[in-house]
Amino acid sequence: MNYFLGVDMGGTNLRFGLVDEKGKIHGSSCVSTEAGTSRKEILKKMEQGIRALLEEERKLKVAVKAVGVGVPGCVDFDRGFIHTLVNIPGWDDVPLANILQEAFHLPVFVDNDVNVMALGELVFGAAQGAKNVICITLGTGVGGGIIVEGKLYRGSSFTAGEIGHSIIHVDGLACNCGGRGCLERYVGNRYLVERALEKYRVDSKRKIPDPLTPEILAAWAQEGEKVALQLWKDMAKDLGMVLASLVNFFNPDLMVIGGGVAQAGKVLFEPLENFVRERSMKVPGACVRIVRAKLGQDAGVIGAAALAMGK
């Protein structure tokens, strides 16, 4: 069996996995990269992590065929070249694939982390066997990956899938991207909490922990607390507005929703699914299934390995 090395680079962690061609993880590690860690330092940690798993490889007497890396930013996939990373400064114009290829003499593939997650779900997760898929991650940011006819679709300059920057209020709040009224500006982690704080200030005498998190809000809603339930309904409506529009535009057979905020479960998924069914057109609306992502925290590493497999 062939083995592949998956690297998942996040804002605060570097995860590594030695993954076989069936998607099973045979060895893994994780190192933290606090804010402010320099590019040089992160690259060093990345090389150390890869090297450690290559030791593992020798012990297991298997052969690693290639390395895949998912990074949080804008990547030229064909060249394995990072244009810029969203929340990690100092990574403009870095030929990451070349750097790692020279260090390890293995083929290296680099792509955007949300694309990598979508690929993981397609090859080994909730989207196995599906044809046209939109994968959505809900967290600090709201991202998306697109599968067309069973293959990852990257767009004309490798940025496809920026579902978080769909405009839901044309004259809405200013967004980090330079636009206004983007979905992410309303349902991204931080904004979701902001909306909640405002609601509790007005509607409730409940004692609010500091920091308030989406996990706490999900737990309250699951207990039936009204303000929290309404908050998830509002979120489902904002997200559903975009998803229903995309059901009509893209006519997918599947939508996969993952990321930390998706852990809210039923309190989000039930109103979301109802909204999308009600507001999309009959034929495409009947065609699409909405499911939760399957790979969880391993999605990045398994997806990066799938990338290394050339999927």
Add this chain to the structure above:
Amino acid sequence: MNYFLGVDMGGTNLRFGLVDEKGKIHGSSCVSTEAGTSRKEILKKMEQGIRALLEEERKLKVAVKAVGVGVPGCVDFDRGFIHTLVNIPGWDDVPLANILQEAFHLPVFVDNDVNVMALGELVFGAAQGAKNVICITLGTGVGGGIIVEGKLYRGSSFTAGEIGHSIIHVDGLACNCGGRGCLERYVGNRYLVERALEKYRVDSKRKIPDPLTPEILAAWAQEGEKVALQLWKDMAKDLGMVLASLVNFFNPDLMVIGGGVAQAGKVLFEPLENFVRERSMKVPGACVRIVRAKLGQDAGVIGAAALAMGK
């Protein structure tokens, strides 16, 4: 050179064209099909039109290889089977490809009219050589066709491209599709005129012709009339909200805009392009060109011929 027969079925006309493999029309005809014409009658006219062009074929001593038909509705492309037509009753569940194949002993391909137009623009029009394209038609309805990696993308149940049913106001006006706040409900021909009438009632003492049309409104705007200019700006904003979102989601290299309302030209395209540039993200926004459709009234017939070519 190979020849193909293109049939463009509209709500009020049937157009026919004998088209060579370079997209040149060598013979054409058009018959009207007033509202209320039965399916049987329309089928008869369709067969007569095709037969007449096959006579032409014999005179020109060329060989027609296949027939393509564009119809205004929901089609199973693989089977050439019409599920339903939007504004022509009596066409539910019609195996049109089979019917015409039996009559003419030629391969027959049937698809949705907007897909067919997109295909025409891709093979012979404004989208030649483009990779990832969204084609939009602005008229009574607002439709779209999607090109992925140089090929028509139909979606998982052949309904992809329904850009007119992108939600722009989540609690907006009820739309024919059963939804609310859809783009088409604000910028479709009829609604555009309704919005104009309302504006003139409030803002102007101008004498309003009956019926008022988008052509008249475009002419007024081109003369610099303020209410009409603002109307096209509002339309550009509604449409631009959806296009900017799709630039971020789909990262196309080209958007092609056609249909009757697109004839408005600069008074629509200038504010539209400005809006999309301003509101889409930097990288995908810089990547996309927005152009007018090239094939005009012949798009349906030439696109249907391209369909027959197996493009």
